[in-house]
Amino acid sequence: MARQDEIRIGDAERDAVMLALHDHFAAGRLDTAELDERLDAVLSAKTRGDLRAHVRDLPPPTGLPEPEKAPDVPWQQGAAVMFGGPGHPAWRHRHMRLHPHRHGPHFKAFPLMLAVFLVLAFTVGPGAGFLAVLQIALAVWVIRAVVLAVGVRRSRTRA
Numbered sequence: 001m002a003r004q005d006e007i008r009i010g011d012a013e014r015d016a017v018m019l020a021l022h023d024h025f026a027a028g029r030l031d032t033a034e035l036d037e038r039l040d041a042v043l044s045a046k047t048r049g050d051l052r053a054h055v056r057d058l059p060p061p062t063g064l065p066e067p068e069k070a071p072d073v074p075w076q077q078g079a080a081v082m083f084g085g086p087g088h089p090a091w092r093h094r095h096m097r098l099h100p101h102r103h104g105p106h107f108k109a110f111p112l113m114l115a116v117f118l119v120l121a122f123t124v125g126p127g128a129g130f131l132a133v134l135q136i137a138l139a140v141w142v143i144r145a146v147v148l149a150v151g152v153r154r155s156r157t158r159a
Contacts, residue, residue, distance in 0.1 A: 005049030013064070017042050017051050020063035029058060113137060 018039055025035045038054045045051045048064065055062035113133045120129035 005047060005052060007048050008046060009048055009051060013048070013051065014042055014045060016063035017045075017055060018063070020055065020058070020061050023061070024058050 021030065021035060021038050021042065024030050025032075030038070041054050042051060045054070051064060052062075055064065113136050116136060117129040117133045120132050
Protein backbone atom coordinates (compact mmCIF):
# COMPACT_ATOMS: atom_id res chain seq x y z
CA MET A 1 0.00 0.00 0.00
CA ALA A 2 2.92 2.35 0.69
CA ARG A 3 4.06 2.35 -2.93
CA GLN A 4 0.51 2.95 -4.14
CA ASP A 5 0.24 5.95 -1.81
CA GLU A 6 3.30 7.57 -3.45
CA ILE A 7 1.78 7.55 -6.95
CA ARG A 8 0.95 11.00 -8.24
CA ILE A 9 -2.66 11.70 -9.13
CA GLY A 10 -4.46 13.72 -11.75
CA ASP A 11 -7.71 15.60 -12.07
CA ALA A 12 -9.76 12.43 -12.67
CA GLU A 13 -8.75 10.97 -9.29
CA ARG A 14 -9.40 14.27 -7.51
CA ASP A 15 -12.83 14.55 -9.16
CA ALA A 16 -13.75 10.99 -8.14
CA VAL A 17 -12.87 11.65 -4.49
CA MET A 18 -14.70 14.99 -4.51
CA LEU A 19 -17.80 13.27 -5.89
CA ALA A 20 -17.57 10.63 -3.15
CA LEU A 21 -17.22 13.38 -0.52
CA HIS A 22 -20.38 15.06 -1.86
CA ASP A 23 -22.20 11.72 -1.64
CA HIS A 24 -21.08 11.28 2.00
CA PHE A 25 -22.22 14.85 2.71
CA ALA A 26 -25.63 14.03 1.20
CA ALA A 27 -25.79 10.90 3.38
CA GLY A 28 -25.18 13.06 6.49
CA ARG A 29 -21.70 11.74 7.31
CA LEU A 30 -20.08 15.16 6.85
CA ASP A 31 -21.23 18.66 7.77
CA THR A 32 -20.72 21.70 5.56
CA ALA A 33 -17.54 22.89 7.26
CA GLU A 34 -15.96 19.41 7.07
CA LEU A 35 -16.94 19.07 3.41
CA ASP A 36 -15.39 22.44 2.51
CA GLU A 37 -12.20 21.62 4.42
CA ARG A 38 -11.83 18.21 2.77
CA LEU A 39 -12.62 19.55 -0.71
CA ASP A 40 -9.89 22.19 -0.37
CA ALA A 41 -7.44 19.53 0.78
CA VAL A 42 -8.39 17.19 -2.08
CA LEU A 43 -7.86 19.96 -4.62
CA SER A 44 -4.30 20.48 -3.34
CA ALA A 45 -3.52 16.73 -3.04
CA LYS A 46 -0.61 15.46 -5.11
CA THR A 47 -0.48 11.69 -4.32
CA ARG A 48 -2.91 8.87 -3.61
CA GLY A 49 -1.73 8.91 -0.01
CA ASP A 50 -2.83 12.54 0.30
CA LEU A 51 -6.28 11.59 -0.96
CA ARG A 52 -6.48 8.48 1.22
CA ALA A 53 -5.83 10.57 4.34
CA HIS A 54 -8.99 12.61 3.69
CA VAL A 55 -11.34 9.67 3.14
CA ARG A 56 -9.81 7.17 5.60
CA ASP A 57 -12.65 7.53 8.11
CA LEU A 58 -15.42 7.17 5.50
CA PRO A 59 -17.00 3.92 4.28
CA PRO A 60 -16.74 2.90 0.61
CA PRO A 61 -17.12 4.23 -2.00
CA THR A 62 -14.36 6.75 -1.41
CA GLY A 63 -13.53 7.48 -5.04
CA LEU A 64 -10.13 5.84 -4.73
CA PRO A 65 -9.37 2.82 -6.91
CA GLU A 66 -9.55 -0.50 -5.09
CA PRO A 67 -6.22 -2.32 -4.80
CA GLU A 68 -5.96 -5.28 -7.18
CA LYS A 69 -6.28 -8.65 -5.49
CA ALA A 70 -4.03 -11.51 -6.50
CA PRO A 71 -5.94 -14.32 -8.23
CA ASP A 72 -6.61 -17.40 -6.13
CA VAL A 73 -4.50 -20.18 -7.58
CA PRO A 74 -4.57 -23.46 -5.63
CA TRP A 75 -1.15 -24.61 -6.88
CA GLN A 76 2.31 -23.18 -7.35
CA GLN A 77 2.59 -20.32 -9.80
CA GLY A 78 5.69 -21.50 -11.59
CA ALA A 79 6.03 -22.10 -15.29
CA ALA A 80 2.27 -22.35 -15.78
CA VAL A 81 1.89 -18.64 -15.05
CA MET A 82 4.83 -17.84 -17.30
CA PHE A 83 3.32 -19.77 -20.18
CA GLY A 84 -0.26 -18.59 -19.77
CA GLY A 85 -1.77 -20.87 -17.11
CA PRO A 86 -4.23 -19.83 -14.37
CA GLY A 87 -2.93 -16.73 -12.62
CA HIS A 88 -1.54 -15.24 -15.84
CA PRO A 89 -2.88 -11.70 -16.40
CA ALA A 90 -4.59 -12.78 -19.62
CA TRP A 91 -6.98 -14.98 -17.60
CA ARG A 92 -8.37 -11.91 -15.87
CA HIS A 93 -9.29 -10.43 -19.23
CA ARG A 94 -10.77 -13.69 -20.52
CA HIS A 95 -8.39 -13.78 -23.49
CA MET A 96 -7.36 -17.31 -22.66
CA ARG A 97 -9.90 -19.98 -21.76
CA LEU A 98 -9.81 -23.70 -21.32
CA HIS A 99 -12.65 -24.18 -23.80
CA PRO A 100 -12.88 -21.23 -26.16
CA HIS A 101 -16.30 -20.52 -27.62
CA ARG A 102 -16.39 -20.94 -31.37
CA HIS A 103 -19.02 -19.46 -33.61
CA GLY A 104 -20.68 -21.33 -36.44
CA PRO A 105 -20.23 -24.85 -37.73
CA HIS A 106 -16.79 -26.44 -37.53
CA PHE A 107 -15.08 -27.32 -40.80
CA LYS A 108 -12.96 -30.40 -40.38
CA ALA A 109 -10.23 -29.53 -42.90
CA PHE A 110 -7.45 -31.56 -41.31
CA PRO A 111 -8.91 -35.04 -42.01
CA LEU A 112 -9.68 -33.99 -45.59
CA MET A 113 -6.13 -32.72 -46.16
CA LEU A 114 -4.66 -35.84 -44.56
CA ALA A 115 -6.71 -38.08 -46.85
CA VAL A 116 -5.67 -36.09 -49.95
CA PHE A 117 -2.02 -36.24 -48.90
CA LEU A 118 -2.11 -40.00 -48.32
CA VAL A 119 -3.87 -40.74 -51.61
CA LEU A 120 -1.50 -38.54 -53.62
CA ALA A 121 1.59 -39.67 -51.71
CA PHE A 122 0.92 -43.30 -52.61
CA THR A 123 -0.13 -42.63 -56.21
CA VAL A 124 1.99 -39.72 -57.48
CA GLY A 125 4.54 -39.14 -54.71
CA PRO A 126 4.93 -37.34 -51.39
CA GLY A 127 6.02 -34.05 -53.00
CA ALA A 128 2.85 -33.79 -55.08
CA GLY A 129 0.75 -34.75 -52.05
CA PHE A 130 2.37 -32.05 -49.97
CA LEU A 131 1.80 -29.39 -52.63
CA ALA A 132 -1.84 -30.45 -53.03
CA VAL A 133 -2.37 -30.14 -49.28
CA LEU A 134 -0.82 -26.66 -49.33
CA GLN A 135 -3.15 -25.64 -52.17
CA ILE A 136 -6.20 -26.95 -50.30
CA ALA A 137 -5.11 -25.10 -47.15
CA LEU A 138 -4.66 -21.87 -49.11
CA ALA A 139 -8.08 -22.25 -50.75
CA VAL A 140 -9.77 -22.88 -47.39
CA TRP A 141 -7.97 -19.90 -45.87
CA VAL A 142 -9.01 -17.58 -48.72
CA ILE A 143 -12.64 -18.74 -48.62
CA ARG A 144 -12.82 -18.26 -44.83
CA ALA A 145 -11.26 -14.79 -45.14
CA VAL A 146 -13.82 -13.75 -47.78
CA VAL A 147 -16.71 -15.11 -45.69
CA LEU A 148 -15.41 -13.26 -42.63
CA ALA A 149 -14.99 -10.01 -44.58
CA VAL A 150 -18.52 -10.23 -45.98
CA GLY A 151 -19.89 -10.94 -42.51
CA VAL A 152 -18.08 -7.95 -41.01
CA ARG A 153 -19.29 -5.72 -43.84
CA ARG A 154 -22.90 -6.85 -43.32
CA SER A 155 -22.73 -6.32 -39.58
CA ARG A 156 -21.37 -2.78 -40.07
CA THR A 157 -24.12 -1.83 -42.51
CA ARG A 158 -26.82 -3.09 -40.11
CA ALA A 159 -25.48 -1.09 -37.15
